[in-house]
Amino acid sequence: MKRQGIAEALRDGIAEEMQRDQRVFCIGEDIGVPGGWGGAFTVTLGLDEKFPGRIINTPIAELGFFGIAVGAAMMGSRPIADVQYGDFLFLASDQIINNAAKLHYMSGGKVSVPLVMRAPVGATGRGSQHAQNMERFFTGVPGLKVIAPSNAYDAKGMLKAAVRDDNPVLMFEHKLLYGSKGARAEPGAVDATSDIPEEDFTVPLDKAAVLRAGKDVTVIAWLLMAHFSMQAATRLAGENIAAEIIDARSLSPLDWTTLAASAKKTGRVVIVEEGPKTGGVGAEIAAGLGERVPGLRIERVASPDIPVPFTPVLENAYRPDVARIATAARRLVAQTQPLRRDL
Amino acid sequence: MTGGNQPEFLLGLLERMIEIREFEDGVKFLFLEGAMPGTIHQCQGQEATAVGVCSALASDDFITSTFRGHGHALAKGLSVQEMLDELFGAASGCAGGKGGSMHMGNMDKGMVPAIAIVAGGIPLAAGMALSFKLENKPQIVACFFGDGAVAEGAFHEAVNMAALWNLPVIFVCENNLYGASTRIDQVMKNTRIADRAAAYGFEGETVDGNDVLAVHEATRRAAAQCRAGKGPYLLELLTYRRTGHSRRDPTHYQPKDEKQAWFARDPIDRFAAQLQADGLIDAEGVKRLRAEVTKRFEAAVEIAKHATQPTLADLETDVFAEKEVA
Numbered sequence: 101m102k103r104q105g106i107a108e109a110l111r112d113g114i115a116e117e118m119q120r121d122q123r124v125f126c127i128g129e130d131i132g133v134p135g136g137w138g139g140a141f142t143v144t145l146g147l148d149e150k151f152p153g154r155i156i157n158t159p160i161a162e163l164g165f166f167g168i169a170v171g172a173a174m175m176g177s178r179p180i181a182d183v184q185y186g187d188f189l190f191l192a193s194d195q196i197i198n199n200a201a202k203l204h205y206m207s208g209g210k211v212s213v214p215l216v217m218r219a220p221v222g223a224t225g226r227g228s229q230h231a232q233n234m235e236r237f238f239t240g241v242p243g244l245k246v247i248a249p250s251n252a253y254d255a256k257g258m259l260k261a262a263v264r265d266d267n268p269v270l271m272f273e274h275k276l277l278y279g280s281k282g283a284r285a286e287p288g289a290v291d292a293t294s295d296i297p298e299e300d301f302t303v304p305l306d307k308a309a310v311l312r313a314g315k316d317v318t319v320i321a322w323l324l325m326a327h328f329s330m331q332a333a334t335r336l337a338g339e340n341i342a343a344e345i346i347d348a349r350s351l352s353p354l355d356w357t358t359l360a361a362s363a364k365k366t367g368r369v370v371i372v373e374e375g376p377k378t379g380g381v382g383a384e385i386a387a388g389l390g391e392r393v394p395g396l397r398i399e400r401v402a403s404p405d406i407p408v409p410f411t412p413v414l415e416n417a418y419r420p421d422v423a424r425i426a427t428a429a430r431r432l433v434a435q436t437q438p439l440r441r442d443l
Numbered sequence: 444m445t446g447g448n449q450p451e452f453l454l455g456l457l458e459r460m461i462e463i464r465e466f467e468d469g470v471k472f473l474f475l476e477g478a479m480p481g482t483i484h485q486c487q488g489q490e491a492t493a494v495g496v497c498s499a500l501a502s503d504d505f506i507t508s509t510f511r512g513h514g515h516a517l518a519k520g521l522s523v524q525e526m527l528d529e530l531f532g533a534a535s536g537c538a539g540g541k542g543g544s545m546h547m548g549n550m551d552k553g554m555v556p557a558i559a560i561v562a563g564g565i566p567l568a569a570g571m572a573l574s575f576k577l578e579n580k581p582q583i584v585a586c587f588f589g590d591g592a593v594a595e596g597a598f599h600e601a602v603n604m605a606a607l608w609n610l611p612v613i614f615v616c617e618n619n620l621y622g623a624s625t626r627i628d629q630v631m632k633n634t635r636i637a638d639r640a641a642a643y644g645f646e647g648e649t650v651d652g653n654d655v656l657a658v659h660e661a662t663r664r665a666a667a668q669c670r671a672g673k674g675p676y677l678l679e680l681l682t683y684r685r686t687g688h689s690r691r692d693p694t695h696y697q698p699k700d701e702k703q704a705w706f707a708r709d710p711i712d713r714f715a716a717q718l719q720a721d722g723l724i725d726a727e728g729v730k731r732l733r734a735e736v737t738k739r740f741e742a743a744v745e746i747a748k749h750a751t752q753p754t755l756a757d758l759e760t761d762v763f764a765e766k767e768v769a
Contacts, residue, residue, distance in 0.1 A: 125577060153577070159607070164600025167566020168573055174555055175505075175574035194597070198560050199567065206546045207556045208539025209761035243762050266764035 104296045105279020109252035110143045110218075113259040114180060116300070118151050121178060124263055125154040127169050128182040132157040140184035141220055141273075141280045166192035166217070170200045170268075173215040178263060185226075186219035186234040186272065193237075200268040201243035215268045216259070222274040222324055222374060223419045224286060228407040231275075233375035235322075238270055239352040239384065245305055246352035248272040250326040252279075253294035254349060257303030265305060272351075274323040290327050308355040310362070314342035317429045318362040320385060321372035322348040325420060329372055332425035341433050351381055359385065360392040368397045368432040372425055377402035397436045399428045448656070450723050456498060456655050457718060458732055460490035460711045463514045465736045466523060467686070469744065470513070470530060474690050478748070479530050483544050486514040488653075488685030491710035492617045493518035495658025496585050496678075499666055505553045505571055506585045507564035512557035515587050516547040519554045523743045533750035540753045541761065561622075562588060562595030565614070569601040572610035572674070583611040583669040585662070591622025593636055602675065606645040611669035613662065614640075614677045617652060619684045624696045640677035652680030653710040656717075682710075 104112070118124045130137055131144040132155035138145025148155040158165040162183055169181040183189055189196065196217065203211045223231045239246050245267055249255040255273065262269035277292035311326065312333050321329040326347040333343040344362050348354065363369050369389060373382040377400055386398045401420045409415050467485045474483050486493065493514035497506065500519075508515040516526060521537060529536025530544055537549050538556060548556035555571070558564035568586030575582045592598050593616065605612050616636050620627050627634050640647025646668070650661045658680055665676035683705035687694050694702075718724045724732075 123578070156573075156608075159600070159603060161600035161604065163597050164566050164569075164604055167563070167597060167601060168570035168604060171507075171567035171570020171572075172574040172577075173570075174567065175571045177574040177577060179570075194560060194563060195566060199558065199563060203556060204764050205761045206538060206542045207548060207550075207761075208536075208541045209764070210538070210550055211548070211556060212764035214764075245763075 101295050101297055103293050104252045105293045106249070106252045106255045106273065107142050107278040107280045109256040109294070109296055110259055110273075111145065111147065112296070113256040114144065115147060115150060117260055117263040118147070118154060121263070123176060123178045124180065125156060125177060126180045126182070127156040127158060127165055129158055129160055129184055131155055131182065137284060139182060140284070141275065141278045142284050143182070143218070162188050162191035163195060167195040167199065169215055170195050170213055173213045174203065174211055178214045180216040180218065180263065182218035184220070185230045186221040187229050187232055189219055189234055189237070196238070196244070196268070196270070197241050201241050204267070205243055212266045213268050214266045216262045217268065217270045218273060219270065220273050220275045222276055223408045223415050224275045224288070225410070225412065225415065227410040231408040233373070235272055235351055236375060236380045239381050241352070243268070244352065245269040246272070247305055247349065248322045248351050249349060250274070250277065250323050250347050251292045251294045253296060254303050254309070256296060257301050258305060260300070261302040261305050264302065269305060272323065276324050277327075290324060292327070306350050306353055306355055308349050308358040309347045310344065310358065311347050312343070312345040314344035314366070316342045316366055316433055317368040317370060318344045318346060318366045319370045319372060319425065319429060320346045320348055320359060322351065323374065325372040325374050328420065328422050329425055331422045332429065335422065335426045336429055339430070341429060343429055348385070354385065354388065356388060356392065360389060363389050363393045363396055367395070368436060369399075370425065370428045370432060371398065371400045372420055373400070373402040374419055375403055376405045378405050397432055399432050401425050401428045453718060453723060456494055456659070457711070457714055457724070458736065459494045459518060460655065460714065461733055461736050462523065463490045463493065463517050464711055465733070465740050466517060466526070467513060469740050471686070471690065473744070480532055481530070481543050482689050484511040484689050485686045486511050486684070488705070488709065489617055489619060489682045490514055491655035491658055491714070492615070492652045492680045492682050495655045496587070496613075496615055496662045499659050499662035500553070500583070500585055503553055504583050504585065505555060506587060507555055507568040507571070508547070508557035508587050509561070509564060509589060510545040510557065510559040511589070512545070512547050512587070515557070516554060520552040521547065521549050521554065523740060524746060525549065527743050527747035528750045531747045531750060532752060533747060534753045534757070535750050539757070539761070562592035562597035564588065565592065565598050566601040568612050568614075569605040569610055572605065572612035573608065575611055576608070581670060583613065583666055583674070585613045585615055587615045587617060589622065590616060590618040590620065590627050590636060591630070592616070593639065594630055602639065602643050602677070605675040606643040609672055609674055611672075611674040613665045613669060614675060616677065616679045617682055618679050619682050621684065621688070621697070623688045624692070626696070635679070637677055637679040645675055645677065647677030647679065649679045649681065652682035653708045653713065655710060655714050
């Protein structure tokens, strides 16, 4: 057992999978430069020495190298492709959505694309084009699995499960959760370290995690917002409100069993999303729970419908925080009776 | 003229080109008649590019293709039946009826499903070649695309990386002068597409794409380079589309004299004349060959018309692959 942050845990996870399976390789920008960074957030640091020829450093050409990763996957390789910032996925999206996600279906099941894609997201002092939350744009794509781990254990376990899965899997990572060190450290970072066992383990790609049990209100969140929701739960507990915190973690497919069971239990759901409220993943969760749990009360805590601002004063107002989450939960509990069990 | 090639091989090239023409003409009729669903993009007049390239590949080499892919598929060895079944939407089609005209493919025959986004298959081809290289496999990839694709970013990004890493891929540009209805000189200043290779530090050449043997020989040279680790290679094949961009396109944008000049260089007529001049077949033989191909096509149509359609239980299958068992 060792205590690790997400960047270190992912690095170990990638190395272990590359060791286990010769078909695994990494492809991306600035991931294999001697004396370089090991990717924008140090995840692949040192792997080029360990696996010569299998950490493929690309030109700045997201559309091209994501397509190359898809093509290699079709021929039986198992690539891990990453972008430096999630925002750049728009450049690669033709290959992700039109090719990677659809080829299995449009070939009548005869082609598979065992591809892992990694993308950092989150508002972190970088303005509008290096900080948006991209989850919403990919969760409605049939054939694509989307995951968003909030801690080092989940990150390593889900990465390994993704490498072993025969489908394209897009993993979102939050820049404030990496625990990157040195020059790549992030101001305002949140502790997402976990105890990581020595032995091999995976975490399923289709299961949400109940982080804290409670009977009064369910709070559903992921990535950084899962941490903020846990902090809000501590505050609420001091006011005799027992919040159940769920890390949605698997964003596509969503784990409706876990989400709906909690919603039925509490009758009140707060959905927390970093990113604009309109058309977000939270909208899908709200609609899906509304269909499954009659009489459910739902409130969404999300960013306003604006691009991510730069200045910290505005960025902090953009990103949902502990106070807003607690306020929404408090309001729901005060305004509504628990769900009637006889319905 | 026909070099040192065996007569069976040469007659095979002719038969395959006739098969493609027959397939496309027959399918066009079936579409216009309303017997088939969907839309079609056809390759009448471009048979020599498909057949010339694929005849120079090994059966386990791979091709990528485009929305205009029927000829490539037949040239790579897909059967008329599995393709007609697919066009009729049958469960026995090469993609189980889920792909259709624009996504023909058969992995066992070395063809990934055709990609219908212009230039979308070019990065895929480079990636397939990267996989072969990483795993020390002898296979190569031939990547078909049209002149229109050369304006896409995907082309430039993929050829740059293929050149950088010496990937075993032949980029095959079928330059038929038109991207949909727009002529090539309306969309690029330098219309000599083979020049693009030099810009990225690799070799390219322009070949008469209506001369099946010239295409075959050029592809053999390019394939040898790729197998020797000296890839990639860009082949620009000059050819012409004898039919509309898609069904019901009357091609009013193609000038009459241009059409006539190209029709006079029809790849099938030219090659048949060559083989006749070399005494490998006579006019009667060519006629007989066409009749045999037609007969086979018509029989396949009858089967395809009555082939079983997928059931509604198939609607939501094949979205995700089963997890790897390892």
